[in-house]
């Protein structure tokens with residue numbers, strides 16, 4: 001008579017998380033029962049259940065497990081089945097002892113379904129560690145390590161040790177203790193200078209411009225210098241902008257509490273499921289360790305600078321809300337011929353209507369290499385003329401094309417009729433098979449030619465349009481990019 005013990009366990013964490021964990025007692029039971037039902041031998045045996053709810057697999061004394069092991073000692077159990085080995089035991093040394101020594105000695109068959117382990121398949125009934133089991137041990141070992149690592153990381157963070165990636169501009173990792181931040185004397189003064197400019201009332205943009213004109217080293221350039229390579233080299237669009245200061249880079253520095261000596265963590269979390277998706281936590285959940293490292297600026301300076309930025313933003317948003325006018329239809333299609341950057345159509349309004357549009361290349365402006373670009377009305381006029389010359393098809397032209405197409409269709413109808421007649425002539429013996437075949441081939445050739453021309457006209461009609469004014473739709477239909485310089489349009493890439 002065979003007695004099977006099935007062992008089911010969930011941890012405290014899983015218990016508190018009911019409904020969120022997939023590995024419930026029920027699901028473990030179903031998997032095991034299903035396994036037993038599909039095995040001719042096992043399904044004849046008696047089944048006893050041993051359950052531990054709210055116990056960790058590292059705990060050696062668990063009521064369910066204790067009861068089960070007692071039955072084993074009494075020789076009342078022949079087989080133990082679990083879903084995963086880790087459900088039975090998390091301590092791999094102890095687990096190994098059971099699998100290698102205790103169970104074989106007692107004549108117990110042990111099955112861990114998801115691990116693909118069945119002691120009856122083992123050489124000498126499990127007294128030897130085969131490769132499969134060694135892998136399991138490795139898995140145990142690494143799981144153990146990763147749990148320890150996570151805990152260590154959290155402790156390190158709570159102690160305020162810097163563990164997250166590259167340190168902010170103005171700081172370095174301490175070569176003697178990689179978890180500590182020390183001041184990067186080479187650029188620390190730049191950070192103070194940025195806050196000074198902001199406090200003097202310069203906008204983020206003005207601050208960025210000043211930094212560029214004075215050749216202040218950017219964060220990216222400094223990182224490249226420290227690391228010996230450019231970590232951002234192949235990122236599109238970042239390639240040009242990150243070598244110069246932009247308003248968003250200035251903002252990033254102004255917003256970083258690290259400069260007050262505070263270490264902030266728990267800003268985000270990387271999910272272990274979901275392919276490492278990052279979840280950002282609300283500000284209330286951020287954890288701060290004050291006076292963690294040397295401050296570059298005072299808390300007061302930090303707050304003041306951020307208040308100035310915030311009030312500026314509010315004013316700007318208010319103005320934007322009132323904007324009712326439309327920008328130029330070319331606004332997103334124009335690029336700088338010198339550097340390839342998108343030309344910005346700076347707009348200003350009196351709150352009701354558009355007062356002016358001012359074209360500039362932000363990139364060239366930041367490098368103080370700005371050219372005076374054409375006035376947007378001139379540009380629109382020129383583009384309109386080019387599009388009209390190239391694509392405009394007026395009504396008479398269009399009608400001509402349509403007439404030609406209609407004639408071709410008619411001709412093909414005639415050819416079809418002719419083909420039918422010739423076929424009948426052949427059927428009634430009026431013409432020879434050879435004659436019929438020859439005529440038929442001629443007809444088909446003409447048909448093909450006509451069809452080709454019909455298709456070509458279709459294409460032409462699709463491209464054609466009446467271009468009476470430069471609308472957003474027209475620009476979108478024909479234009480991909482327009483490159484301009486101070487001289488005007490340099491070249492146009494069409495759709």
Ligand SMILES: [Zn+2]
Nearest residue numbers: 336339361364
């Ligand atoms: Zn440019």
